[in-house]
Amino acid sequence: MGDQRAHTFNFNAGPSALPTEVLEEVREHLVDFQGHGLSIMEMSHRGKVYEDVHDQAIRDLRELMQISDDYEVLFLQGGASLQFAMLPMNFLAKDRQAGYLLTGSWSEKAEEEARRFGKTRIAASTREENYQRVPTLQEIVYDEADAYLHVTSNNTIYGTQWATLPEGNGTPLIADMSSDILSRPVDVSKFAMIYAGAQKNLGPSGVTVVIARKDFLLHAAQDVPTMLRYETHAKSRSLYNTPPTFGIYVLSLVLQWAKRQGGVDGLAHSNSEKAALIYDAIDQSEGFYRGHAAKESRSLMNITFRLPTPELEKAFVARSVQEGFLGLAGHRSVGGCRASTYNAVPHAACVALRDLLRDFAQKNG
Incomplete structure (x- = not known):
């Protein structure tokens, strides 16, 4: 990479830093990917060359996060912001409620979006303290009537993070991990679903990773538009329509880099x-x-x-x-x-x- 990059310190909140060695590999193969005479950006997402990259990315993420076969790993689009709506569209009926833990601006946006589809309940909040901390585990109020309990694991704007993530206490636990996924060990088995925009720790903007327990997906509503149903993407291995192929390719390289970091x-x-x-x-x-x-x-x-x-x-x-x-x-x-x-x-x-x-x-x- 050029001299200017060596003297630039990137502390952007997202899109954020990518490993230099990953970018160097992208540059090397940008015009001709693995001797096929095409950039990976030009290849069909139905072709074997791209599908191998796609499937390897899923395998590497499973390995890094120890994701069992009980879970689907999906590559979607629309960022966490689309997940704010897609989640309640699938799992929050008008006569049901969902619990939300408010710890910052993004959890507020998630809760606000859910209110368009059903009832929400604030299970804990530190808004009146200007979000200087996350709630203690003892402050969380559980309700067995909740369709799910939503937590934002890290709060980019206020600079807070759950040192110990909450339990679901029998309620399906959903986590927005957009800004700290892959940054520390997480027991995926405690969650019904994890979602994360890629542009902070996983790769470039344009890819959203969703890790969803298969039995949880069985409870999704069936009257949701096709493209907004998790089932659609699970059945098609995230290849129902043209996925963000280049972004997934770069994500695959970041995952390989992560493995080299231990x-x-x-x-x-x-x-x-x-x-x-x-x-x-x-x-x-x-x-x-x-x-x-x-x-x-x-x-x-x-x-x-x-x-x-x-x-x-x-x-x-x-x-x-x-x-x-x-x-x-x-x-x-x-x-x-x-x-x-x-x-x-x-x-x-x-x-x-x-x-x-x-x-x-x-x-x-």
């Missing part, structure tokens, strides 16, 4: 080390930097913090851009600063950010 355990160890570098710089700044998230709810993927004044925040972001750091401005809805340290963000980038944080505080504190 799998999920290796990535989790790396992610803990990377986040600690930045959190330590915040904690040791004598109050110059103020983390938004309570320590027990801190995200290992999205580190959110404030400076003493909005002017200093603008100055910090401006300097960061000058020095090759991208994506450190906070989400427009909350302001402040945010560093997203997804799987593909190198350790060296986090060391460089730690050094920048220390130097800026020393010169402006």
